[in-house]
């Protein structure tokens with residue numbers, strides 16, 4: 001089953017010719033989840049073959065423009081393309097008024113239901129779940145309320161080992177109970193243990209998305225041992241003061257966080273427009289955490 005992330009934008013607030021503002025898609029099997037939707041996201045989706053009709057859920061971290069200004073255009077295009085299926089948006093409550101006001105002044109009545117879920121209403125640890133994944137909020141520390149997202153795969157079903165059905169003549173009705181741990185008794189009265197008939201379920205994969213935030217120890221706990229962490233690194237560490245003023249993280253800090261949290265792989269992005277190349281940021285992150293990569297636009301990273 002696919003569990004992979006495609007980067008649509010890795011820049012920050014000021015536009016540049018090289019980078020688009022934040023947006024990425026997570027693909028889990030045939031589901032596509034959009035995470036943030038900066039300006040130009042729908043053009044990037046076209047460029048990298050992301051089909052908008054497959055998106056049912058959009059997660060917006062916060063209401064700085066570089067994380068949501070592409071949303072109105074995308075919603076309008078979905079309407080013009082004749083979409084009728086429900087679309088769910090997870091965001092801070094003000095986004096609903098912002099979108100509805102734009103609809104109102106343009107006399108637009110969407111053909112599809114748009115359902116808002118406010119971050120302010122999050123109770124406990126779950127923001128969303130379906131039969132493939134759960135999404136938990138990650139509290140971030142930014143100039144305005146900001147939430148990261150932790151996507152975890154749900155436990156995958158136990159499977160029978162290849163060939164055992166034929167070998168032991170297992171009737172169809174017995175399969176579910178073997179999968180749930182019962183032993184099987186064949187027609188000669190031989191007992192075959194469930195463990196000899198089944199394969200252990202695959203490991204549950206996880207992906208954490210931390211958009212704009214100050215370096216914060218609490219995040220380490222939340223993203224502990226995730227397979228892949230995307231973390232913003234807007235500045236290099238010589239601009240720590242600027243990072244603190246604007247509630248951002250340096251690449252050195254993101255590397256430290258990745259190392260302390262014992263994650264699998266770090267992807268860095270949300271670079272300030274002052275950096276024409278991301279290489280120095282990457283080198284700095286790798287000082288503490290060697291398995292770091294730049295989240296390159298158009299690239300797909302498997303979560304494994």
Ligand SMILES: [Zn+2]
Pocket residue numbers: 012013022064066067212270
């Ligand atoms: Zn931002």
Ligand SMILES: [Zn+2]
Pocket residue numbers: 062064142212
């Ligand atoms: Zn921001």
